[in-house]
Amino acid sequence: MVPSANENPRVAVLGLGYVGCVTAACLAGTGHMVCGADRDEHKVSSVLRGVAPFYEPGLEELVRDNAAAGLLTATTSTTDAIRDADVALICVGTPSERNGNLGLDQLRRVTEDIAAASRGRTRPLVVAVRSTVFPGTCEQVVMPVFAGIDSIRVVANPEFLREGVAVRDFKEAALVVVGGDDPDARERVASLYRSVPTKPCLVALRTAEMIKYACNAFHAVKISFANEIGALAELLGVVPEEVMETLCTDDKLNTSGAYLKPGFAFGGSCLPKDLRALRYRAARLDLKLPMLESVLSANEEHLHRATQAVLDLGSSRIGIVGLAFKENTDDLRESPVVTMLEHLIGKGRDLRVFDPHIQMEKIYGSNRDYILNAIPHIGRLLTGNFDELAAWADHLVVTQRPSADLAAKIHGSKKPVLDVARGLN
Numbered sequence: 001m002v003p004s005a006n007e008n009p010r011v012a013v014l015g016l017g018y019v020g021c022v023t024a025a026c027l028a029g030t031g032h033m034v035c036g037a038d039r040d041e042h043k044v045s046s047v048l049r050g051v052a053p054f055y056e057p058g059l060e061e062l063v064r065d066n067a068a069a070g071l072l073t074a075t076t077s078t079t080d081a082i083r084d085a086d087v088a089l090i091c092v093g094t095p096s097e098r099n100g101n102l103g104l105d106q107l108r109r110v111t112e113d114i115a116a117a118s119r120g121r122t123r124p125l126v127v128a129v130r131s132t133v134f135p136g137t138c139e140q141v142v143m144p145v146f147a148g149i150d151s152i153r154v155v156a157n158p159e160f161l162r163e164g165v166a167v168r169d170f171k172e173a174a175l176v177v178v179g180g181d182d183p184d185a186r187e188r189v190a191s192l193y194r195s196v197p198t199k200p201c202l203v204a205l206r207t208a209e210m211i212k213y214a215c216n217a218f219h220a221v222k223i224s225f226a227n228e229i230g231a232l233a234e235l236l237g238v239v240p241e242e243v244m245e246t247l248c249t250d251d252k253l254n255t256s257g258a259y260l261k262p263g264f265a266f267g268g269s270c271l272p273k274d275l276r277a278l279r280y281r282a283a284r285l286d287l288k289l290p291m292l293e294s295v296l297s298a299n300e301e302h303l304h305r306a307t308q309a310v311l312d313l314g315s316s317r318i319g320i321v322g323l324a325f326k327e328n329t330d331d332l333r334e335s336p337v338v339t340m341l342e343h344l345i346g347k348g349r350d351l352r353v354f355d356p357h358i359q360m361e362k363i364y365g366s367n368r369d370y371i372l373n374a375i376p377h378i379g380r381l382l383t384g385n386f387d388e389l390a391a392w393a394d395h396l397v398v399t400q401r402p403s404a405d406l407a408a409k410i411h412g413s414k415k416p417v418l419d420v421a422r423g424l425n
């Protein structure tokens, strides 16, 4: 029988390691019937005795109480674990291989075990991959194993807990993500976390897989950033903690969603200049800061990708929308668009440029001098009228986030658009 909407789904947790055992015990703690499975007999017998198989604050009590209440049980048999389950959470290990790739042996094995136990199954089963897997793994590795088993749906439900505070991280999860194409399957897995005061993010399957990597990469980058700034501060006689704590008091631009939207390369009069100065001064101090040193080359590489995408349009007439390094300014210093245009000119592309804030008849002073004297080859491509640009161009390339008015005009032009700023949506 499939449980009704207000009934808790029955859960199988496959793999009773750090993630699986915490997940199993916490779900049992919120009233779910949970059966954990592991090939490691020690972990299984430990849970059956009501003892946590490893140390994690708060886990011992949860395993003890829920095993005693009959909500949490365990087995070495995947078949037994999934027999009465509505949801199977895959929590097996995905360790690094020697070459850095993700090892999927445990995932393949457990998936095959589920498939073998599900031939002829009629009771619906949602298989949720909680292990960390690279985007595409569910589609390429997991789903093919279930081909022909109509009762099984697959979603990705990555885990974000931190060892040492894992039980608390489950109960007060910062992020709950369920990804998949089947809305009912996604909802069913999201409903497991009803007791968690965090609204689940229901996303595409590959998005859910990717978010886990994005989060971990972001954490690692933040740690290295703080450590490099701290190391430089210390050598300069500045207190590292005071610098980073002050940085974190700005939750508008620093610890916020600002600057976290994929878009065009950065430029302007400050970021490149200040990164160069940091790099130079650190080198003078014999201090290696590999992450901060690599930021400018990461930016150049991003610009190169955008330039290549424009070159890939072919040799048609290309209308560039945006010349300054970002929207709402006429400052051309270190605009990455200028670098891109120079490359495109060098490759013989036919270009015209429109920027709502750079009109030759209106600008004056250093900006006008800069165009006339430093970049006359780009100045002569400028047109003051978007409609003229659109009428002339075969392709539009958008390099800044346009205003709502300009975005409407770009859409209205019906010209093919390459939005390297990702600012049109």
Ligand SMILES: NC(=O)c1ccc[n+]([C@@H]2O[C@H](COP(=O)([O-])OP(=O)(O)OC[C@H]3O[C@@H](n4cnc5c(N)ncnc54)[C@H](O)[C@@H]3O)[C@@H](O)[C@H]2O)c1
Residues within 6 Å of the ligand: 014, 015, 016, 017, 018, 019, 020, 037, 038, 039, 040, 043, 078, 091, 092, 093, 094, 106, 107, 109, 110, 113, 130, 131, 132, 133, 159, 160, 161, 162, 163
């Ligand atoms: N540990 C963490 O802090 C953490 C946090 C978030 C995500 N993750 C991810 O979660 C996954 C699990 O991590 P973990 O630390 O819990 O790993 P783990 O090695 O502690 O546990 C994996 C468990 O799976 C069992 N297992 C392997 N194959 C099995 C099979 N065929 N059938 C039944 N059981 C099987 C193993 O015996 C082991 O007990 C990994 O993908 C990891 O990257 C880990």
